[in-house]
Amino acid sequence: MKKLLSIIVALFAVCGLLAFGANQLQSTSGSTGKKVLNLYTWGDYIDPSLLTKFQKQTGYHVNVETFDSNEAMFTKIKQGGTSYDLTVPSDYMIEKMKKANLLLPLDKKRLTGMANYDSRFMNLNFDKHNRYSVPYFWGTLGIIYNDKFVKPGSINHWNDLWQPQYRDKIMLIDSARDVMGFSLASMNKSMNTTNPATLLAARNKLNQLSPNVKAIVADEIKMYMIQNEAAIAVDWSGEASEMLDENKHLHYVVPSEGSNLWFDNLVIPKTAKHFDAIYAFLNFMSEPKNAAKNAEYIGYATPNKKAKALLPKAIRNDRQFYPDDQTIRHLQIYKDLAPAKVGLYNDRYLEFKLHH
Amino acid sequence: MQRKQRLSRQIAYFIPYILWIGLFVIAPVVLLVYQSFFDINGHFTLSNYQTYFSSNTYLTMTLNSVWYAFLITFATLVISYPTAYVLNATKHPQLWLLLIIMPTWINLLLKAYAFIGIFSQAGIANQFLHFIGIAPQQILFTKFSFIFVAAYIQIPFMVLPIYNSINELNPSYVNASKDLGATSWQTFSKVIFPLTLPGVKAGVQAVFIPSLSLFMLTRLIGGNKVITLGTAIEEHFLTTMNWGMGSTIGVILIIAMVIIMSLTGGSKRRAKRGMTK
Structure with a gap:
C-alpha cells in the first residue's frame, strides 16, 4: 500500500x-510587462539595429518571436494563450484572419506615416482601405537562372522553361499554389482560377514540363542555386535576392506576362495588449529612413515610396526587384480560396508530382 | 491480506505503462480514426475512404510507397545479413555492433544534409567520378540516391535482430549438419537461414513499415521525384489543411502495417518453436 x-x-x-x-x-x-511590444514575425525579417534604435527612442522593448509559415502563425494565434501585439501575415492570410475575426482594425488617427506609402500598394483587395494592415514588404514570383549555364537574356517568359534544351535543369519551389500558378500564368489564365477544367489544363501543361524538372524542393533551393547545382529555379523574389547576394552568376526575372505579387503586411491580432507600443512601432517603421534601412538589410522590396527614394541608386533602379509599371500591372495577388478549392489546386499539383 | 497487497502493488506497477499506452498510443490512433470520417467542411462522411479507393493518384501513390519500401527493405537485407553473419564470427562483436548502431544517434535531418553534400555536383562522390574519368553525374534527386540513403539509415535496425538470432543459434545444429554430409551451401540454406528467419522477419518489420511513410527524404534526397504516401499526408496536414484526408491515409497505413505484422508475426512463433525443440 x-x-x-x-x-x-x-x-x-x-x-x-x-x-x-x-x-x-x-x-x-510574449512578455506581459508594461513597456514592451511582442512582435511575431518571419525569421530574420527585421534589421536588429532598428529594434535597438526603437527602444532608445521610445523606451519600448521589442520581444521578437518567429514563425516559418503563414499557417503555423494562424494556428498559434487562433488557439490563443499568446500575447502577440503585431504580426506579419501575407496577403491571402490577412483575408483569412479577417474572416476568422482574428484582427483588430487600425486606429487611423494614431498613424502618422501612411502618406509615405506607394498608392499602388494600398487599398488592395485583401484589405480594402487598409482597415487592418500596413504594408511591410512586397515581392514577386519569378525565375532565377545562372549565366554559366543559360545565355543571359534568353529566359524572359514562363513558356521559355518548356524548351527542350533545359532538360533536367529546373528546380521548382515545393508549393502547390505557386507551381500551378505559373502554369496558369503561362496560359494567360488567372492565378486565382477555380475552374476545374482550367486547373486540369494547367496540370497537363506542367506534366509536359516534367522532363525539364530536376527537383521540387523547398528552402534548399537557395543553397543549391548558390552552389551552381541547378541552372534554373522558380522561387520568390525574397529568396532570389539572398541567392544573388551570394552568387554573382545568378539573375532574377519576373515574366512580364504575369506572375504572383505578394505582400507581407503588419497587422494587429486580437491577442494584442500594448496599444501605445504598437502605434509607436507602426509609425517608427513607416518613417522613410527606418524603412529604407530595413529594406537594405533584408533585401526585399519596400512599399514605402519615400523610403525607396532614399535607397542607393543600384537598388532603387534594379528592375529585378522593382519591376516596371508595365510588369506590375500584370502581376496578380493570391486570393484566399475556399478550402475545397485549395484542395483542387493541391490534388492537381500532387498528380503533377506523381507524373515524374 | 498479503495476496491482496501483492495484487494492488502489481496494479500500481502497471499504471505508468497503461497511462503511456493510453495517452500516446491508443488516444492518437482513436483520434486519427475519428478524424478520418470528417470531410474538409467538418461533416461526418465516408467520402475520404471513397476518394482514396477510387482515385488513381492515391492508388498509384500506395503502389509507389509499397514498391519503394520493398526495394529499401531488400537492399537493407542484402547488406545486413552478411554483415550480421560476419559480425558474429569476429572477436569483439559488441564493439562492431556499437559502431553500426552509432549513426542512429545522429539526427536524421543532419544525415540527409550530409548526403546532399556528398552527392551534389561538387561533392565527394562526383569528385571521385571525375578522378576515374566519368564526368559529373547527376546523383542527387535520383531513385538510386533515395534508396541508397534510405537503406543507409535503416541498416542498423535490420542488423540488430538478425545478429541476435544468429547469436542464439546453437552451433551444434551447424556441426550436426556438416557431420551428416551437407555442403556449406546446404547447411546455410537448410539449417542456418531457416533458424535465423525470426530475426530476418523482425528486421523486415522494423524497416519496411517506417519506409512506407518516409517523407523528409523524398524531398531532400529524392527531390520529390519519388512520391510516397508520406508526401500526401504532409501536404494534407500542412497546406490543404484537409486533416480528414490526411488521417484517412494514416489509417490505411496503420491497417497495412497490421497486415504486414500479422503476416510476418504468425510464422515467427512457429519458427521459434522449431528452434527451441
Whole structure:
C-alpha cells in the first residue's frame, strides 16, 4: 500500500512539474510587462539595429518571436494563450484572419506615416482601405537562372522553361499554389482560377514540363542555386535576392506576362495588449529612413515610396526587384480560396508530382 | 491480506505503462480514426475512404510507397545479413555492433544534409567520378540516391535482430549438419537461414513499415521525384489543411502495417518453436 501511495505521489509530482513547465513556456510567448511590444514575425525579417534604435527612442522593448509559415502563425494565434501585439501575415492570410475575426482594425488617427506609402500598394483587395494592415514588404514570383549555364537574356517568359534544351535543369519551389500558378500564368489564365477544367489544363501543361524538372524542393533551393547545382529555379523574389547576394552568376526575372505579387503586411491580432507600443512601432517603421534601412538589410522590396527614394541608386533602379509599371500591372495577388478549392489546386499539383 | 497487497502493488506497477499506452498510443490512433470520417467542411462522411479507393493518384501513390519500401527493405537485407553473419564470427562483436548502431544517434535531418553534400555536383562522390574519368553525374534527386540513403539509415535496425538470432543459434545444429554430409551451401540454406528467419522477419518489420511513410527524404534526397504516401499526408496536414484526408491515409497505413505484422508475426512463433525443440 505504501508503494502505491508513493507512486501516486510521484505521479502528482510529475504532473505538477509539467504544469509548471507549460506555464513557463507560455510566459515566454510574449512578455506581459508594461513597456514592451511582442512582435511575431518571419525569421530574420527585421534589421536588429532598428529594434535597438526603437527602444532608445521610445523606451519600448521589442520581444521578437518567429514563425516559418503563414499557417503555423494562424494556428498559434487562433488557439490563443499568446500575447502577440503585431504580426506579419501575407496577403491571402490577412483575408483569412479577417474572416476568422482574428484582427483588430487600425486606429487611423494614431498613424502618422501612411502618406509615405506607394498608392499602388494600398487599398488592395485583401484589405480594402487598409482597415487592418500596413504594408511591410512586397515581392514577386519569378525565375532565377545562372549565366554559366543559360545565355543571359534568353529566359524572359514562363513558356521559355518548356524548351527542350533545359532538360533536367529546373528546380521548382515545393508549393502547390505557386507551381500551378505559373502554369496558369503561362496560359494567360488567372492565378486565382477555380475552374476545374482550367486547373486540369494547367496540370497537363506542367506534366509536359516534367522532363525539364530536376527537383521540387523547398528552402534548399537557395543553397543549391548558390552552389551552381541547378541552372534554373522558380522561387520568390525574397529568396532570389539572398541567392544573388551570394552568387554573382545568378539573375532574377519576373515574366512580364504575369506572375504572383505578394505582400507581407503588419497587422494587429486580437491577442494584442500594448496599444501605445504598437502605434509607436507602426509609425517608427513607416518613417522613410527606418524603412529604407530595413529594406537594405533584408533585401526585399519596400512599399514605402519615400523610403525607396532614399535607397542607393543600384537598388532603387534594379528592375529585378522593382519591376516596371508595365510588369506590375500584370502581376496578380493570391486570393484566399475556399478550402475545397485549395484542395483542387493541391490534388492537381500532387498528380503533377506523381507524373515524374 | 498479503495476496491482496501483492495484487494492488502489481496494479500500481502497471499504471505508468497503461497511462503511456493510453495517452500516446491508443488516444492518437482513436483520434486519427475519428478524424478520418470528417470531410474538409467538418461533416461526418465516408467520402475520404471513397476518394482514396477510387482515385488513381492515391492508388498509384500506395503502389509507389509499397514498391519503394520493398526495394529499401531488400537492399537493407542484402547488406545486413552478411554483415550480421560476419559480425558474429569476429572477436569483439559488441564493439562492431556499437559502431553500426552509432549513426542512429545522429539526427536524421543532419544525415540527409550530409548526403546532399556528398552527392551534389561538387561533392565527394562526383569528385571521385571525375578522378576515374566519368564526368559529373547527376546523383542527387535520383531513385538510386533515395534508396541508397534510405537503406543507409535503416541498416542498423535490420542488423540488430538478425545478429541476435544468429547469436542464439546453437552451433551444434551447424556441426550436426556438416557431420551428416551437407555442403556449406546446404547447411546455410537448410539449417542456418531457416533458424535465423525470426530475426530476418523482425528486421523486415522494423524497416519496411517506417519506409512506407518516409517523407523528409523524398524531398531532400529524392527531390520529390519519388512520391510516397508520406508526401500526401504532409501536404494534407500542412497546406490543404484537409486533416480528414490526411488521417484517412494514416489509417490505411496503420491497417497495412497490421497486415504486414500479422503476416510476418504468425510464422515467427512457429519458427521459434522449431528452434527451441
